[in-house]
Amino acid sequence: MAAAPRERSTFLGLLPWRERTAVAQALRTETVGGLVLLAAAVVALVWANSPWSGAYEQIRDFHFGISAFGLDLSVGHWTADGLLSIFFLVAGIELKRELVVGELRTPATAALPVIAAVCGMVVPAALYAVTATAGGGRLDGWAVPMATDIAFALAVLAVLSTHLPSALRAFLLTLAVVDDLGAILIIAIFFTSDLNFVALGGALAGLIVFYVLQRFRVTGWWWYVPLGIATWALMYNGGVHATVAGVAMGLLLRTIRDKGEAASPAERTSHLLHPFSAGVAVPLFALFAAGVGVSAASLGEVFTQPEPLGVVLGLVVGKTLGIFAGTYLAARFTRARLNPDLAWADVLALAVLAGIGFTVALLIGELAFPDPSDAEHIKAAVLIGSLMAAGLAALLIKRRNGIYRRLCEEEERDDDADGIPDIYQKADSVHGGAGADR
Known part of the structure; x- marks a missing residue:
């Protein structure tokens, strides 16, 4: 007797209710933070x-801190090494949630977004390398166009007043989470x-102490805040970018x-820090x-010098080709069936x-190009590439907004x-299970 054919999974289909609720809460904070981010830029x-x-x-260049601990930093460095550690702590929590209860918890569901x-x-890194090599430039910035800024992307959606379905927003969030992991590894x-x-070693x-405290269910911020600050400072003085400490602690929570627990430590920490991370x-x-100087000459150099041109092409062309081709091939490889209510044009957008x-991208640009004049060109390229991507995406998304x-x-x-939306109760009657809890 022949085995029954395996049922094809649906790509970008209806999210489980719990997953949709968690994603909606995360994206709501990111959207508000993205608008603040847009205003700050x-x-x-x-x-x-x-x-x-x-x-x-x-x-930006004003220095303050404790010199004895190697922490006499400029305001710009405090924001990059200090405040962004909170951002990466929240990113680590989100990655842990995706790995444990989200889209990345099983190989079958993780394969496609990963x-x-x-x-x-x-693809963006390769496109940058080709552009830089062809123009006789430096390969230092190969990692700059690799990361997606979920907050900025959601701010664009908010400005457009779009009605993007939750599955598309969740897929974008998962892409950004994996991107953040790649960025921190780089x-x-x-x-x-x-x-x-x-x-x-310190x-x-x-x-390790942080992990042991979690393991033995020790609670109380007075344990974790001093320990987190000390670990961050030691990581910074150890020569590894201090944001690594943030994502490591997020993964350990x-x-x-x-x-009988109302919320896990990761949930409580994210609830407290996510608004501060996104909004401050x-x-x-x-x-x-x-804050880069903008002039006709500087804008022209973005498109004539190989390094900034590689960043722009990596963000606008490389990201599009890489994600779309990767999604399409992965769907074919995993025999996933695209949601019939959507089209591949939606994945392209x-x-x-x-x-x-x-x-x-700005953070990696500063690390890859420590010389201020070189960094200015790369920052300008990141801004221009991001604006071009936002404009093209706006056109594609608005066309399908109905x-x-x-x-x-x-x-x-x-x-x-x-x-509970009626669509989940319909799913419940079709699948014979608790649709809202699937």
């Missing part, structure tokens, strides 16, 4: 190109200098709730990282939107007013 550009640009540079995200990192491996193994010991930490970093690489509006209305309809 605009302020930085206007300020840096105004008669008060000298004041901007003085504030392949898409990896292709979306490899920073940890390729952007380390003058390693101090004593300090790194940072590792701090992470317990995600699964114990019996990342915008302040953008304020002091995005999402791939273009993922070319908005702002926060992490379809998205209809799908969102179906997802939100709750005629019996029980708090």
